[in-house]
Amino acid sequence: MVRAPCFDKNGIKRGAWSEDEDNKLRSYIAIYGHSNWRELPKLAGLSRCGKSCRLRWMNYLRPNVKHGNFTKEEEDIIVALHNKYGNKWSTMASRLPGRSDNEIKNYWHTHLKNRVQKDQKTTVMIKNEQVITSSSSPETCYVVKEEQVTKAANPKQCPAVEKLNFKTQLQEVNILVQVLSSESPSSSSSSASESSPCSLSVSDHHDVLNDFAAPQICEPDENSWIEQFLLDNDSIITSSDNNYIFSPLGFTDDDDGITQQASFQDYIMDDELLWSTLDL
DNA sequence: AAGTACTCCAACCGCGACGGA
DNA sequence: TTCCGTCGCGGTTGGAGTACT
Known part of the structure; x- marks a missing residue:
């Protein structure tokens, strides 16, 4: 599954790397590092171009490189x-x-x-009439249409429920926020909690839910699943230094005190808006 | 068993970015 | 400011392995 080894007109070897070449490259970098890829192959005794060495190192030989199936x-x-x-x-x-x-x-x-x-x-297919199901009561189905959330008369009218599952989308966001917050510039100099680059804060749930600026709900008494979901999923996330807070209310940057508040629909329905709100 | 089509991934190529002279 | 060398990125390719006919 690799290119057969060959030599170009300048005597530079191309194609698959041999065990011997790998060892040469590995041991050279272990001792001298790789400050100059162009000179490296000559010094390491390899008939390769610097680019090829760099690629081999970055993709295969570098320590901690995982191989095999993705989880x-x-x-x-x-x-x-x-x-x-x-x-x-x-x-x-x-x-x-x-x-x-x-x-x-x-x-x-x-x-x-x-x-x-x-x-x-x-x-x-369902761009203009999107659907959310309650994570706590899947038999309940809501249709979101132009700033309104209405309870569908019949959950069977929701053909693509799984594709737009509210919980799934927020889980995806949670994963992304955790990944991104771990490399947030401000978090590296944090003097706050060292335990995790991204911790969940549940202490403000009550206030947040009180302030929750949901769009017009046709049946206000029946949106309790939203609250239930928020409580179930700890969906308010702060980075360890509390500089960034992701919550259903918006993405807050405490440094300048600005809170970007987006509508409920933005978070649930529009991936583009959702990602742009997470502008890290 | 043999030929063909398809899958997958290591490696290559070209180009833009960057830094130093 | 311009030139030049180097690096790193993203798109593409080559070909071994596998599935299918």
């Missing part, structure tokens, strides 16, 4: 990051420890792209 969690992270960044493979790789940009790119194209495209088709 379900890794898949979710990749999908979430791709939503946010598009084809920024190196950015995605920096948030997935042990995976190279090349590996993520390959995995996306061979495994995830088709799956996500399928999902998007389903979303487009």
Whole structure:
């Protein structure tokens, strides 16, 4: 499954790397590092170009590089990051420890792209009439249409319920926020809790829910599932230094005291808005 | 068993970004 | 400011392995 070794007109070897070449590169970098990729192959006794050495090191020989199957969690992270960044493979790789940009790119194209495209088709089909189910009572189905949430007369009218499941979307956001908050510039200099780069705060749930600015609900007494969901899922997230807070109310940056408040519908219905709100 | 089509991933290529002279 | 060398990124390709006919 690799290119057959060959030599170009300058005597530079190309194609698959041999065990011996790997060892040479590995041991050279272990001793001298890789400050100059161009000079490295000569010094290490390799008939390769610097670019090829760099690629081999970054994708395969580097310590802590994981090989083999991606976990379900890794898949979710990749999908979430791709939503946010598009084809920024190196950015995605920096948030997935042990995976190279090349590996993520390959995995996306061979495994995830088709799956996500399928999902998007389903979303487009019901673009103007989106559906949410309650996580606590799946038999209840809400239709969101132009700033209004109405309870569907018949849950069977909700053909794509799973694709737009509220819980699933927020879980995806939670994963992304955890990944992103771990590399937030301000969190690195934090003097606050050291325990986790991303901790959940439930202490403000009550206030948050009191302030909850939901759009017009046609049947206000029957939206209790929303509260129930919020309590069930600890969906208010703060980074360890409390600089960033993600909550159903908006994305808060305590540094300048600005709270960007988005509508309930924004968070649930519009991926673009949702990601742009998480502008880290 | 043999031929063909398809899958997957390591490696290559070209280009833009960046830093130093 | 411009030029040049190097690095890193993202798209593409080659070809071994596997599935299908």
